[in-house]
Amino acid sequence: MSGSNDHIDGNARRYGKQAIVAAAERLQSGGLVAVPTETVYGLAADSTNASAIADIYRTKGRPDFNPLIVHVPDIDTARKIGMFNDLAATLAKKFWPGPLTLVVPKTSDCPVTPAVTAGLDTIALRCPAHPLMQELLEASGLFLAAPSANKSGEISPTTAEHVERSLGSAAPLILDGGRCETGVESTIVAIRDNDYQILRPGPITKEDLQRITGKLGIAEQSSTIEAPGQLMSHYAPSKPVRINAKQSESDEYHIGFGDTEGDKNLSASGDLAEAATNLFAALHIADAATQAQIAVAPIPKSGIGAAINDRLKRASQQE
Numbered sequence: 001m002s003g004s005n006d007h008i009d010g011n012a013r014r015y016g017k018q019a020i021v022a023a024a025e026r027l028q029s030g031g032l033v034a035v036p037t038e039t040v041y042g043l044a045a046d047s048t049n050a051s052a053i054a055d056i057y058r059t060k061g062r063p064d065f066n067p068l069i070v071h072v073p074d075i076d077t078a079r080k081i082g083m084f085n086d087l088a089a090t091l092a093k094k095f096w097p098g099p100l101t102l103v104v105p106k107t108s109d110c111p112v113t114p115a116v117t118a119g120l121d122t123i124a125l126r127c128p129a130h131p132l133m134q135e136l137l138e139a140s141g142l143f144l145a146a147p148s149a150n151k152s153g154e155i156s157p158t159t160a161e162h163v164e165r166s167l168g169s170a171a172p173l174i175l176d177g178g179r180c181e182t183g184v185e186s187t188i189v190a191i192r193d194n195d196y197q198i199l200r201p202g203p204i205t206k207e208d209l210q211r212i213t214g215k216l217g218i219a220e221q222s223s224t225i226e227a228p229g230q231l232m233s234h235y236a237p238s239k240p241v242r243i244n245a246k247q248s249e250s251d252e253y254h255i256g257f258g259d260t261e262g263d264k265n266l267s268a269s270g271d272l273a274e275a276a277t278n279l280f281a282a283l284h285i286a287d288a289a290t291q292a293q294i295a296v297a298p299i300p301k302s303g304i305g306a307a308i309n310d311r312l313k314r315a316s317q318q319e
């Protein structure tokens with residue numbers, strides 16, 4: 001991989017004050033910056049700048065009907081662009097900063113450019129916990145739109161090298177903060193008056209949400225969708241993926257879990273948080289392996305296991 005490392009040196013900058021200043025300047029002048037969060041790397045731009053947002057969609061090859069998440073430093077800033085009822089405020093106060101995205105109505109004077117929300121009258125807001133992303137929000141003073149920093153439909157990046165590999169020559173300045181700790185994308189929750197609905201399972205689990213709200217939540221969405229991106233084949237390696245595989249065939253790279261050892265084990269001790277952290281890196285490795293296909297061991301669906309199974313199911317779906 002020495003070739004790609006050379007290239008990484010060209011684009012990636014180690015976390016440090018100067019790198020933050022350079023990145024903030026780039027964002028303020030309408031540029032893109034790839035930045036780590038606690039979940040995955042994001043491809044950030046000023047959410048009020050229409051041409052910067054167009055550049056995100058172009059760089060990712062993302063369909064323009066799939067809206068973006070806007071990142072904010074705290075709930076007070078979030079209230080400038082989204083309307084928080086009591087339930088939304090309760091969730092934000094409990095889980096922010098952290099891997100929870102809240103879909104709320106836009107404010108009437110929301111300055112975010114319409115392409116960010118793909119024409120919806122709601123906006124997806126997240127206050128990330130990663131110190132580097134927090135510093136960038138503060139230094140830039142911007143509301144930062146940031147989808148995962150990969151080509152649309154591909155595996156999400158949990159290292160700077162993954163960003164470089166997926167975006168190739170289109171990769172912008174990458175702030176290298178090392179490996180993302182949580183490893184799967186934020187839980188997306190839509191606020192529906194005084195109830196809520198999980199649109200994407202993630203690190204904040206169904207059980208967490210039920211405990212804090214005292215509500216079961218509206219059943220996860222099926223066919224009527226407001227975020228079309230949720231249903232497409234996604235997080236997909238270039239090879240076929242077979243899930244719930246206790247055994248593998250000779251032409252399969254086997255991703256293991258617990259007692260199912262595999263060629264690479266997500267967590268030998270059967271720890272789901274550890275498995276989530278390792279998930280996308282393992283898919284990247286499996287994708288680059290010599291075997292023609294990928295098999296993945298069964299993974300329990302409890303807790304963050306729901307998010308792992310959601311991503312694997314999408315990875316296994318052919319478009």
Ligand code: TXA
Pocket residue numbers: 037039040041042043066067068069099101103117120122123124126128146147148149184185186188199226227228229230
């Ligand atoms: O952890 C994360 O959430 C990462 C990091 C970078 O923050 N970001 C991320 O963004 O996963 P992205 O673009 O890959 O996924 C955003 C999802 C999309 O599937 C989109 O459909 C949904 O959020 N979304 C955005 N705005 C929405 C809205 N107004 N209503 C419903 N869904 C929305």
Ligand code: MG
Pocket residue numbers: 147148156
């Ligand atoms: Mg994504």
